[in-house]
Structures are given as C-alpha cells and as structure tokens.
Amino acid sequence: MEQEHEVVDAAQLRRTLRFSKLPDPIRLKDTVEERPAAPHDAESGAYNSDWWLIRMGGL
Known part of the structure; x- marks a missing residue:
C-alpha cells in the first residue's frame, strides 16, 4: 500500500x-x-416632573 503524505502549506495551516x-x-x-x-x-x-406627560400631549 502506498502511504499518502499530505503536504500542508503555511497559509492552509x-x-x-x-x-x-x-x-x-x-x-x-x-x-x-x-x-x-x-x-x-x-x-x-428647568426640571419638570411632568415633562413626559406634557411631551406626550396629555395636558
């Protein structure tokens, strides 16, 4: 039987x-x-605790 030697180049490695x-x-x-x-x-x-309500059109 023939032995197969696989040659691996540096890029493939x-x-x-x-x-x-x-x-x-x-x-x-x-x-x-x-x-x-x-x-x-x-x-x-300028903090307003109801800012989210004013911004979302609730008032």
Whole structure:
C-alpha cells in the first residue's frame, strides 16, 4: 500500500488554526449601553416632573 503524505502549506495551516473553532459567545448585556438621550440640566433648574406627560400631549 502506498502511504499518502499530505503536504500542508503555511497559509492552509493558518486558515485551519483560525477557523477551526467558533468564537467565544458574547453576552447580550455586553452589547447594550444605557445612557439618557438628553442629560438633565441641573444648573438651569428647568426640571419638570411632568415633562413626559406634557411631551406626550396629555395636558
């Protein structure tokens, strides 16, 4: 029987090492950043606790 020798070049070896396993999973909470859309301006004193109601047309 003839023995088959497989010749693996350097590029093929790098591809095999790179793509031979799946990447580590990323947790969903690591993909989300929570911050206010408009920061509260404490210096002007323009805080209105009913802002959401006024903004949504409730008054």
